[in-house]
Amino acid sequence: MPVRVEETTSSSSSSSSSASSQLSGHTSPPVCTLLTVGQAFSGTQNVSSLQKDEAWRVNVRIQGCNLDHGYLCGTMEALNVPMADTPVVTFWEGEIVDGKNYTFYTGKWEASSEDDIRHWTKFPSFQPFLEQVKVDGGKSLDLINYPYIFMRWKEQYFVNVGTDCGLTIAGFYYVCFSCTDGSINGFYYDPNSSPFQKLELKSTNEGRSGFSFSFYELQ
Numbered sequence: 001m002p003v004r005v006e007e008t009t010s011s012s013s014s015s016s017s018s019a020s021s022q023l024s025g026h027t028s029p030p031v032c033t034l035l036t037v038g039q040a041f042s043g044t045q046n047v048s049s050l051q052k053d054e055a056w057r058v059n060v061r062i063q064g065c066n067l068d069h070g071y072l073c074g075t076m077e078a079l080n081v082p083m084a085d086t087p088v089v090t091f092w093e094g095e096i097v098d099g100k101n102y103t104f105y106t107g108k109w110e111a112s113s114e115d116d117i118r119h120w121t122k123f124p125s126f127q128p129f130l131e132q133v134k135v136d137g138g139k140s141l142d143l144i145n146y147p148y149i150f151m152r153w154k155e156q157y158f159v160n161v162g163t164d165c166g167l168t169i170a171g172f173y174y175v176c177f178s179c180t181d182g183s184i185n186g187f188y189y190d191p192n193s194s195p196f197q198k199l200e201l202k203s204t205n206e207g208r209s210g211f212s213f214s215f216y217e218l219q
């Protein structure tokens with residue numbers, strides 16, 4: 001939920017990870033925890049532009065998840081937004097890239113396939129899939145044993161403030177979730193905002209044991 005600006009900036013990608021891609025039929029992402037309903041994450045979003053360097057504190061909570069449909073949803077709270085008198089909360093819905101319900105190509109929200117590649121390649125864990133994604137968007141990739149889950153998060157509406165709050169939810173996030181430690185890295189895309197605004201989150205419920213999805217069947 002950044003401020004609308006026209007300047008450009010850049011961001012470095014997260015630490016690298018090695019893996020090999022496999023071609024197979026459509027499969028679901030790995031059984032992986034910390035996307036359980038109620039799971040909370042905390043971190044920052046870098047909203048820097050050429051004129052200023054700024055990071056907002058961000059809290060995220062998972063409200064629903066349905067792996068069969070490649071769907072999840074939740075809330076995002078920005079805590080220290082300069083132009084807001086209160087923390088700004090939005091509701092978002094997510095698409096899990098599984099090759100069945102969703103591929104690495106977005107196909108909407110003003111994102112071209114070139115935009116998709118530019119953002120996904122910011123994640124070192126995506127690199128093994130690059131050539132196959134260029135061929136078919138990743139439809140033939142087997143992601144079931146891969147220790148990362150790729151998603152898109154799209155904010156749908158403001159929960160506690162009006163649309164005149166000075167922020168925009170026109171864009172969306174490219175997201176990479178680590179099944180190993182529950183960390184989340186993302187990059188915000190909106191043609192009218194600074195590019196590659198980075199989202200970095202850590203699980204705040206590290207006391208949980210095991211790693212398994214809990215699915216909330218949304219009606």
